[in-house]
Amino acid sequence: MNTQAAYGIQAIPLTRGFNGSQGIIHPVLIWDEHNAILVDTGEPIHLQAVQTAMEQAGIPLARLNQIIMTHQDIDHIGNLPNLLQATPHKIEVLAHEADRPYIEGVKPLMKLKADVLRDKMNALPESELQLRADIALLLDNPPKAGVDRVVADGDTLPYCGGITVIHTPGHTPGHISLYLSQSKTLIAGDAIVIMDGKLRKPVEQFTPDMETAIKSLKKFVNYDVETLICYHGGVFNGNANEALAELAASL
Numbered sequence: 236m237n238t239q240a241a242y243g244i245q246a247i248p249l250t251r252g253f254n255g256s257q258g259i260i261h262p263v264l265i266w267d268e269h270n271a272i273l274v275d276t277g278e279p280i281h282l283q284a285v286q287t288a289m290e291q292a293g294i295p296l297a298r299l300n301q302i303i304m305t306h307q308d309i310d311h312i313g314n315l316p317n318l319l320q321a322t323p324h325k326i327e328v329l330a331h332e333a334d335r336p337y338i339e340g341v342k343p344l345m346k347l348k349a350d351v352l353r354d355k356m357n358a359l360p361e362s363e364l365q366l367r368a369d370i371a372l373l374l375d376n377p378p379k380a381g382v383d384r385v386v387a388d389g390d391t392l393p394y395c396g397g398i399t400v401i402h403t404p405g406h407t408p409g410h411i412s413l414y415l416s417q418s419k420t421l422i423a424g425d426a427i428v429i430m431d432g433k434l435r436k437p438v439e440q441f442t443p444d445m446e447t448a449i450k451s452l453k454k455f456v457n458y459d460v461e462t463l464i465c466y467h468g469g470v471f472n473g474n475a476n477e478a479l480a481e482l483a484a485s486l
């Protein structure tokens with residue numbers, strides 16, 4: 236993981252468990268002398284895990300002042316209301332305009348299927364009372380929060396040496412990725428995934444517009460990437476530039 240003296244970057248591995256999902260997801264903590272930024276938030280069950288990981292990185296929750304949402308999916312925004320409620324100070328939420336109404340609850344989350352969740356809840360054993368309660372709460376009150384600042388393709392945020400916003404739609408209309416120029420770090424969100432150590436296009440089942448998603452991931456070849464972080468897969472172990480070029484050429 237690239238870390239400059241002026242700032243730090245750390246992927247936070249979180250074990251999924253909400254609504255029967257499995258695997259590891261990776262929000263990213265970025266910080267400099269004045270700012271602490273979380274990119275995505277995890278599932279509704281992850282408040283304590285995120286707080287603990289931040290403390291271990293030397294960045295307590297009290298320092299968090301911005302949250303950047305790559306997109307609206309439940310495993311990304313599920314913990315957003317919890318984090319906002321857990322801090323007495325204002326945290327600025329940033330997202331793309333196209334996903335803003337879903338994050339704010341004006342429109343229902345595109346991929347939150349209430350009937351599927353309800354079936355999962357009903358199939359849980361009685362011993363899983365807390366998980367049943369968590370799913371019931373989600374069905375009654377899906378996670379949402381106000382977006383304080385809209386970001387667009389090509390915007391540069393003046394934090395941590397400069398963060399460039401890359402609009403990468405397809406997985407959702409307002410999906411964004413982030414490029415940290417000073418450390419040549421790409422935070423891809425769900426625009427690509429790592430499976431069996433290799434870069435892959437986003438999962439078909441959860442990507443409504445794959446044609447657009449493929450066009451989006453091909454944007455990454457325009458950036459010099461030394462460190463690549465995917466929400467599903469974590470930090471890529473290999474030559475990121477070569478792997479991104481090979482993936483783009485194969486699609």
